Amino acid sequence: MRVLRLTPFFHHDCVTEWPAEFDAVGGMQVQILRLSRELADRGVEQQVMTVGFPGLPRTRTDRPGLVIRVTRAPLPRLRSELTGLVGLNQAWLAAVLTAGFPLRRRWRPDLIHVHADGQLWALLAGPLMSRITGAPYCLTLHCSRLAVYEPMSRFDRLQHGLVHAAERYALRHARRVSTLTSRTADTVARELPMDRARIDVLPDSVGAVRRVPALAAEESVRELGVPDGVPLVGWVGRVAHEKGWRDFVAMAGRWDEVSGAPGAVFLVVGDGPQCGRMREAVEAAGLADRFVFTGFLPHDAVPPVMTALDVLVMPSAHEELGGSALEAMVCGTPVAGYAVGGLRDTVGSVTPALLVERGDVEALTRAAGEAVTGAAVHREAVAGALPVLLASYGDDTADRALEHYRRALGGAADRADGADRADRAGNADRAGSTDRAGSAGKAHGGAGWRG
Known part of the structure; x- marks a missing residue:
């Protein structure tokens, strides 16, 4: 399975210093890193398009199957008390959309996973990138305007209605939705309205955090x-x-x-x-x-x-x-x-x-x-x-996410896996027949589900 993860929030734990203007680390960043790694360890091939800061490599392989891409258009370093830098998330979205066209040819995802925090730009990323790549998207509400979010400034209050509408649009067009709590899932289902069965509750994980001596x-x-x-x-x-x-x-x-x-x-x-x-x-x-x-x-x-x-x-x-x-x-x-x-x-x-x-x-x-x-x-x-x-809030977060993906793809993964195995077996049979007949023909690889 190939998943394109779109989020301006991601923890780069390969560094010991983090410029605060590039959005300081919080729980959302750490959770997305943790989930990405756990899914990679379960065989999900992922590319993450996220924000980074000077000094980070533009592309790095965190582990087999997990590639992190710093995806941000150039912008002046004008400080913002809300987003760190003025235009940071807009610059991220612009770069994501630009990268989508070549990505469609080189590494087309099976599913796009968007992580939204109640701001406009991540909510736009799913519908737009889905149109560019042809892949469906699922949407995680790490903070929902419909259920929890409170505007943080006068400007934020002015745009609250616009972002509220963008969240509704993104939710309606998502193949599947996840929230961190049942409380938000119930509110979203009621407010849209939306079939509650389309919403999965995927709470954060505490990972390996435990009491120390x-x-x-x-x-x-x-x-x-x-x-x-x-x-x-x-x-x-x-x-x-x-x-x-x-x-x-x-x-x-x-x-x-x-x-x-x-x-x-x-x-x-x-x-x-x-x-x-x-x-x-x-x-x-x-x-x-x-x-x-x-x-x-x-x-x-x-x-x-x-x-x-x-x-x-x-x-x-x-x-x-x-x-x-x-x-x-x-x-x-x-x-x-x-x-x-x-x-x-x-x-x-x-x-x-x-x-x-x-x-x-x-x-x-x-x-x-x-x-x-x-x-x-x-x-x-x-x-x-x-x-x-x-x-x-323990170790089954990745298992829940995998089930969420399978539901979003409507069982296509299982069907395609079977087709891929059958295709490979057929190719092997044809290759064996050709060899037995003394032919110099080549066996061709299958083109089924990408694992």
């Missing part, structure tokens, strides 16, 4: 500059508007007065288009001595940090699922946050008392403080939920 976790945060003997309150992810960093800083400012917990250190792991603003807000609030900023960390450095935290705080405006919350909980750490999107299902099924109404900073501060002062109760709840979390 306590001493190793403590050592990891000491190396980051975190002092001993104080509660550690964490933020892990992209520093961007929708992740609610302003409320995290406001919570830190009210900690001593409201939380009921001892004075804490606030650890910010990650980078993003608004990291500079967050640092300025921390300085202006007089909290610089209480904050530690790590910047970008490789993903394999995150589990020790998650384990060392007393609580992970997620004051997001919207979260389709909340991968950081899942990773924190499988590391044994409770999560406090706003009751939005998928957090209502993930955190809400484990420590519901630590979820509060969006925008209520005082309630968030009390919830995070409760996670510290009532650590035994909340950590026991998290530990008890571990088997369910691993069963729901």
